[in-house]
Amino acid sequence: MPSADRPIIIDVEASGFGSASYPIEIGLALDDGHKYCALILPEPGWTHWDAEAERIHRIPRDVLEAYGRPGRAVAETLNELLASRTVYSDGWVVDKPWLTTLFHATRTPMHFHVSPLELILSETQMACWHHVKDAVAASMDLSRHRASHDAWIIQETYRRTRSVARSA
Numbered sequence: 001m002p003s004a005d006r007p008i009i010i011d012v013e014a015s016g017f018g019s020a021s022y023p024i025e026i027g028l029a030l031d032d033g034h035k036y037c038a039l040i041l042p043e044p045g046w047t048h049w050d051a052e053a054e055r056i057h058r059i060p061r062d063v064l065e066a067y068g069r070p071g072r073a074v075a076e077t078l079n080e081l082l083a084s085r086t087v088y089s090d091g092w093v094v095d096k097p098w099l100t101t102l103f104h105a106t107r108t109p110m111h112f113h114v115s116p117l118e119l120i121l122s123e124t125q126m127a128c129w130h131h132v133k134d135a136v137a138a139s140m141d142l143s144r145h146r147a148s149h150d151a152w153i154i155q156e157t158y159r160r161t162r163s164v165a166r167s168a
Contacts, residue, residue: 005159006031007120008087011150012095013057015042016050022105023098024064025057026074027147028081029155036081037148041068043105058145075108082112090154092116117154124165125158132164133157 006029013025022043028036042064049061089095096114103110121129136156140149 005162006033006155007117007158008082008085009117009151009155009158010087010089010095010099010114011091011147011154012089012098013059013147014053014094014098015046015048015061016053017094018048018050020048021050021053021098022046022048023102024059024068025147026078026099026102027149027151028078028087029148029151030081035148035152036077037146038074038077039064039068040074040102041065041070043071046105070106071102072106072108075103075106075110079108079111084111086113086115088115088117088120090117117158121158121161122165124168125161128161128164129157132160136160 008031009029011027012023013027014021014023023040024042025037025039027038030036039059042061054060092114093116099110099114118126133153136153140153
């Protein structure tokens with residue numbers, strides 16, 4: 001059951017950090033508690049690869065080529081899961097352009113809205129955010145870094161900081 005205490009969170013991993021980068025993995029933490037994650041097969045012309053970015057996301061390009069889903073299929077799935085809804089990102093300034101890159105490259109209209117997480121955080125939540133997020137991440141036993149795990153950590157941090165804000 002969807003909950004106002006559980007906003008939909010999106011996280012995007014990319015091939016690098018600059019304007020030539022493109023999305024390689026998208027993860028969601030949905031408002032009903034489910035998660036979605038997809039590796040993205042690079043589109044023709046998506047050749048930029050940054051070794052520093054790979055050190056962070058730990059997804060080699062050959063893994064994308066072997067296991068990535070076509071970008072159009074990922075875009076269509078996102079539209080199905082998120083139709084007419086707002087999703088939130090803690091890295092909106094980069095996640096939104098990467099999503100735009102995906103939808104533009106696949107000639108797929110985006111049927112959902114992406115908004116900065118900060119727009120729904122109170123000052124109290126912001127003040128305790130990093131401490132709570134570190135505790136949430138430490139409580140997880142993750143053997144692999146995945147965008148859906150990052151999205152869930154952000155969602156759970158939101159829930160816990162909202163609880164702190166309510167009792168303040």
